[in-house]
Amino acid sequence: MDRTLLDFWVGVFVAIGLAALFTLALKVSNADSFDQGKTYTVKASFNNIGGLKVRSPIKSAGVVVGRVSDIRFDNQTFEAVVDFRLSDKYQFPKDTSASIMTSGLLGEQYVALDAGGDSHNLKNGDTIRITQSAVVLENLISQFLYNKAADSPSQGNAGNAPNSGNAPAAGVKP
Amino acid sequence: MNIKDGSIDSSIDDSIDGFIGSAKLLTCEIVYMRSICHLLVMPLECGRFLLLIINSVSTENLVDIRRVSFSYRNRSVLREISMQVPRGKVVAIMGGSGCGKTTLLRLIGGQLHANAGEVLVGGQNVAQLDNTALYRLRRKMGMLFQFGALFTDLTVFENVAFQMREHTDLSEQMIHDMVLMKLHAVGLRGAQQLMPYELSGGMARRAALARAIALDPMLMMYDEPFTGLDPISMGVIGNLIRRLNDALGLTSILVTHDIEESLKIVDYVYFVSNGRIEAEGTPDEIRVSQQAFVHQFVHAEEDGPVPFHYPAPDYAQDLGITDMRQAGVGQA
Amino acid sequence: MKPGNPFVRMGHATLEGISRLGTATRFLLQILWRSGTSWRRFHLIVREIYSSGVLSLIIIVVSGLFVGMVLGLQGYQTLRTYGSAESLGVLVALSLVRELGPVVAALLFASRAGSAITAEVGLMKTTEQLQAMEMMAVDPMARIIAPRFWGGVISMPLLAAIFSMTGIYGGYMIGVRLLGVDDGAFWSQMQSAVDLRDDVVNGIIKSVVFGFVITLIALFEGYDAVPTAEGISRATTRTVVTSSLAILALDFVLTAFMFKGA
Numbered sequence: 001m002d003r004t005l006l007d008f009w010v011g012v013f014v015a016i017g018l019a020a021l022f023t024l025a026l027k028v029s030n031a032d033s034f035d036q037g038k039t040y041t042v043k044a045s046f047n048n049i050g051g052l053k054v055r056s057p058i059k060s061a062g063v064v065v066g067r068v069s070d071i072r073f074d075n076q077t078f079e080a081v082v083d084f085r086l087s088d089k090y091q092f093p094k095d096t097s098a099s100i101m102t103s104g105l106l107g108e109q110y111v112a113l114d115a116g117g118d119s120h121n122l123k124n125g126d127t128i129r130i131t132q133s134a135v136v137l138e139n140l141i142s143q144f145l146y147n148k149a150a151d152s153p154s155q156g157n158a159g160n161a162p163n164s165g166n167a168p169a170a171g172v173k174p
Numbered sequence: 175m176n177i178k179d180g181s182i183d184s185s186i187d188d189s190i191d192g193f194i195g196s197a198k199l200l201t202c203e204i205v206y207m208r209s210i211c212h213l214l215v216m217p218l219e220c221g222r223f224l225l226l227i228i229n230s231v232s233t234e235n236l237v238d239i240r241r242v243s244f245s246y247r248n249r250s251v252l253r254e255i256s257m258q259v260p261r262g263k264v265v266a267i268m269g270g271s272g273c274g275k276t277t278l279l280r281l282i283g284g285q286l287h288a289n290a291g292e293v294l295v296g297g298q299n300v301a302q303l304d305n306t307a308l309y310r311l312r313r314k315m316g317m318l319f320q321f322g323a324l325f326t327d328l329t330v331f332e333n334v335a336f337q338m339r340e341h342t343d344l345s346e347q348m349i350h351d352m353v354l355m356k357l358h359a360v361g362l363r364g365a366q367q368l369m370p371y372e373l374s375g376g377m378a379r380r381a382a383l384a385r386a387i388a389l390d391p392m393l394m395m396y397d398e399p400f401t402g403l404d405p406i407s408m409g410v411i412g413n414l415i416r417r418l419n420d421a422l423g424l425t426s427i428l429v430t431h432d433i434e435e436s437l438k439i440v441d442y443v444y445f446v447s448n449g450r451i452e453a454e455g456t457p458d459e460i461r462v463s464q465q466a467f468v469h470q471f472v473h474a475e476e477d478g479p480v481p482f483h484y485p486a487p488d489y490a491q492d493l494g495i496t497d498m499r500q501a502g503v504g505q506a
Numbered sequence: 507m508k509p510g511n512p513f514v515r516m517g518h519a520t521l522e523g524i525s526r527l528g529t530a531t532r533f534l535l536q537i538l539w540r541s542g543t544s545w546r547r548f549h550l551i552v553r554e555i556y557s558s559g560v561l562s563l564i565i566i567v568v569s570g571l572f573v574g575m576v577l578g579l580q581g582y583q584t585l586r587t588y589g590s591a592e593s594l595g596v597l598v599a600l601s602l603v604r605e606l607g608p609v610v611a612a613l614l615f616a617s618r619a620g621s622a623i624t625a626e627v628g629l630m631k632t633t634e635q636l637q638a639m640e641m642m643a644v645d646p647m648a649r650i651i652a653p654r655f656w657g658g659v660i661s662m663p664l665l666a667a668i669f670s671m672t673g674i675y676g677g678y679m680i681g682v683r684l685l686g687v688d689d690g691a692f693w694s695q696m697q698s699a700v701d702l703r704d705d706v707v708n709g710i711i712k713s714v715v716f717g718f719v720i721t722l723i724a725l726f727e728g729y730d731a732v733p734t735a736e737g738i739s740r741a742t743t744r745t746v747v748t749s750s751l752a753i754l755a756l757d758f759v760l761t762a763f764m765f766k767g768a
Binding site: 009013024 | 706
């Protein structure tokens with residue numbers, strides 16, 4: 001085989017191999033190489049983001065309109081600051097609310113946007129004021145148990161219930 | 175037939191003459207170029223060259239084998255063999271199959287080491303050379319293997335060019351010219367772009383010959399060059415061996431069992447059997463020799479000093495006939 | 507003592523095995539010792555990358571695609587039961603990058619390139635090409651063996667990476683395009699779950715080790731083959747069997763070392 005042709009194919013092979021290696025490496029580095037088109041960024045603060053991750057989807061009415069681009073911890077307010085990168089195609093009013101939801105019981109967490117009624121739209125760098133934090137399962141369960149115990153202290157054998165975190169022990173005792 | 179022979183001969187003559195002429199010219203060029211390239215290494219090279227000349231003057235025999243013994247594991251192949259190959263001669267080593275002829279070539283090439291005795295090539299003891307020196311010595315040897323041993327992934331041209339590319343920094347143009355000269359000398363200039371599997375046995379042998387003489391060795395070794403060839407190819411190879419030897423000033427060792435073809439072209443013959451030299455002499459002496467072994471070999475007799483049967487216990491006993499007969503006698 | 511005695515046979519086999527292992531180690535040291543030539547004349551290695559790497563590309567890509575697609579289907583069926591089909595990306599990527607990529611690519615490499623190397627070297631030995639080369643003052647170790655060795659060692663990790671990538675793409679095709687897992691969740695969960703050092707780099711290390719071992723076995727079997735047609739066929743079979751076993755055994759050992767702390 002001709003030397004040049006051979007070199008060419010080996011070159012192609014090595015290039016593909018290196019490209020595969022780089023792609024494998026970049027999958028991890030969270031480099032935003034998959035988003036295309038123009039975007040604008042807004043931010044929102046949450047008390048608790050639960051299992052939200054960078055690149056988690058942002059949905060409005062169930063449609064994906066953007067992705068989480070950054071998650072920071074604000075040391076002044078002790079809150080999580082989340083950057084949303086939204087597509088230019090979708091515009092939202094200023095008083096839009098953001099809440100962190102879970103798809104399914106154990107599924108992926110995402111941000112849901114509920115459009116408000118303001119005449120001005122969100123611009124790049126704006127902050128979403130109304131936010132609702134992620135629901136933490138443990139809190140939910142203990143809340144549920146607490147309510148249950150408070151509602152009917154005489155019913156059920158509460159001694160069997162798991163004695164979790166903030167479940168007030170006094171209320172459970174008969 | 176004679177005319178045909180003559181024409182073949184003359185065409186080979188022509189090609190070899192032309193080959194030598196251009197070879198000399200090219201050699202000058204090469205020496206010139208190399209001397210420019212390696213000006214710094216010159217004194218060293220000169221010294222080595224001088225040493226070589228001294229060596230060649232001081233030893234009349236290019237190859238000198240002195241009381242060499244060799245055994246594979248426990249099987250003794252050679253027993254205290256001594257032989258001499260004088261410069262410029264063609265010497266044949268003959269004997270039946272499996273008598274250690276090829277082993278002798280390997281000993282000379284340094285691929286095997288003798289258990290006892292010494293093998294001297296150009297005055298150097300092959301077994302005592304380190305790797306570098308051995309490889310330097312091998313550059314001056316050419317070997318034609320039994321079936322050519324051409325590199326199957328390279329064309330005929332690249333096969334012949336192989337050593338030039340490995341051992342020299344010659345320009346592509348010069349390699350091209352030299353390869354064509356070598357191929358022309360063996361009559362395969364037209365087959366330069368063929369792959370080895372496209373060649374007939376005889377052609378492959380000739381291509382391998384061109385490859386073996388690529389760097390103008392001083393010693394050529396032929397391992398069974400006539401095996402499996404038709405009479406024409408045999409004649410061609412035989413003539414090439416003799417003519418290349420004389421024209422290029424080589425020394426040749428021929429390992430073969432083809433007595434007729436080799437007696438035509440060699441200067442001296444050694445007969446090897448059972449690891450010993452049974453007979454030696456010039457072709458004329460061999461032809462008239464009355465020694466039983468030589469007679470058997472030359473006249474291709476079935477049985478003689480070389481027995482037809484491999485050593486075995488008594489035939490009847492092996493078949494169990496004696497037992498049966500005894501049993502029969504017992505019954506009767 | 508009869509030679510048929512099981513203890514005699516076992517002892518013989520053990521000694522034989524140890525002596526072969528020793529010869530192979532010496533063989534490896536010789537390769538490493540004489541690799542200088544092939545690195546100086548890099549086109550020798552390039553040629554071998556072509557025959558062991560480029561020529562294995564198609565089988566690697568096709569198998570990778572199918573393995574990824576199967577992973578996508580199977581993973582989806584299982585994960586859907588737990589309502590976490592979005593984790594499909596994690597499942598596909600982790601299994602490919604950590605295990606299937608290096609191991610399956612290595613198995614394919616052993617049967618495609620390893621057997622070819624053994625047959626080629628064995629045939630070169632049988633037809634006296636190696637001896638002819640030696641007589642031409644060219645070291646077959648440096649000219650034939652070492653370039654093939656490095657060609658294999660270089661090709662293997664690249665092939666494994668290509669296998670993993672095409673596999674992930676195959677899983678993506680099935681999971682996202684066909685079964686409707688969310689595109690972003692597929693990639694984002696994969697990204698957050700796959701670690702560069704623990705998974706990707708370890709996978710690459712594995713494939714380098716496999717390339718090293720497969721090529722060494724293939725070359726040694728070829729170089730050590732009995733110079734007959736039958737000898738070569740046996741050597742080729744041994745290459746595939748030995749290297750496949752070596753891959754699986756080494757995979758276990760390497761995995762045990764790498765993920766011990768994790």
